[in-house]
Amino acid sequence: MKINIIFHSLFGHIYQLAEAVAEGAREVEGSDVNIYQVEETLSDEVLEKKGALESKETFSHIPTATLDTLTEADGLIFGTPTRFGMMTAQMRTLFDATGKLWANGDLIGKVGSVFTSSATQHGGQESTILNFHTTLLHHGMIIVGLPYSESRQMTLDEITGGSPYGASTIASPDGSRQPSKNELDIAHFQGKHVAEITKKLVE
Incomplete structure (x- = not known):
C-alpha cells in the first residue's frame, strides 16, 4: 500500500504538517509512505524578497512530484497553503497537467485527503480544502x-487549526507562528486515518 504526500510550502509550515502526516501514515502496517513537493514557480529572487528562501532550504532535499507520483499511489494526501480560499498556483500547476490522467481515469478510486495553512485564524482554511x-x-x-x-x-483552550475537512495550522501574517503540538497531532491522526482507510480499500 503506497501513500504519497504531496505538498507546497513557502515558509515551512505545510512541510512540518506533511512530516507529521507521514509519521501517522507510517504507523499503519504495510504502508509505504513518501513525501514530495510540487515544483516552485517563484524565482529565488522573489522568494528572497518574501523572506522564504531560507525556509525553502530546510526541505530542499524533498523530491519534486511528477504525474507518476499521483498514479503510483493508492492514497494521496495533499498539503497547500491557502491563497484567497483556494490552493496555491504551484499546486494548481500540478493538477492542470493531469488532463490525460483524467481522460484515462487513472486516479479513479484512489483515496485523497487535504491539509492546509493560512496566515489568520479564519483565512480560508475550510474553503481551501473544500x-x-x-x-x-x-x-x-x-x-x-x-x-x-x-x-x-x-x-477551545487555545487557538488551533483542524476541522472535519482536514488538519491545518495558522502561520500569522509574517509567518512567525509555528504549528502547535495540537495541530501537529491532528496532522498525525489524519495521516494514520487515511492510511487505515486506504489499507481497507486495497485489501
Whole structure:
C-alpha cells in the first residue's frame, strides 16, 4: 500500500504538517509512505524578497512530484497553503497537467485527503480544502476527511487549526507562528486515518 504526500510550502509550515502526516501514515502496517513537493514557480529572487528562501532550504532535499507520483499511489494526501480560499498556483500547476490522467481515469478510486495553512485564524482554511475536494472529485477519488473521533479539533483552550475537512495550522501574517503540538497531532491522526482507510480499500 503506497501513500504519497504531496505538498507546497513557502515558509515551512505545510512541510512540518506533511512530516507529521507521514509519521501517522507510517504507523499503519504495510504502508509505504513518501513525501514530495510540487515544483516552485517563484524565482529565488522573489522568494528572497518574501523572506522564504531560507525556509525553502530546510526541505530542499524533498523530491519534486511528477504525474507518476499521483498514479503510483493508492492514497494521496495533499498539503497547500491557502491563497484567497483556494490552493496555491504551484499546486494548481500540478493538477492542470493531469488532463490525460483524467481522460484515462487513472486516479479513479484512489483515496485523497487535504491539509492546509493560512496566515489568520479564519483565512480560508475550510474553503481551501473544500475547493481542493472539487478537483479530487473530478478525478473520481475517494475523499477522506478528519472525523470527530479526532477530538483535538474541538479544543477551545487555545487557538488551533483542524476541522472535519482536514488538519491545518495558522502561520500569522509574517509567518512567525509555528504549528502547535495540537495541530501537529491532528496532522498525525489524519495521516494514520487515511492510511487505515486506504489499507481497507486495497485489501
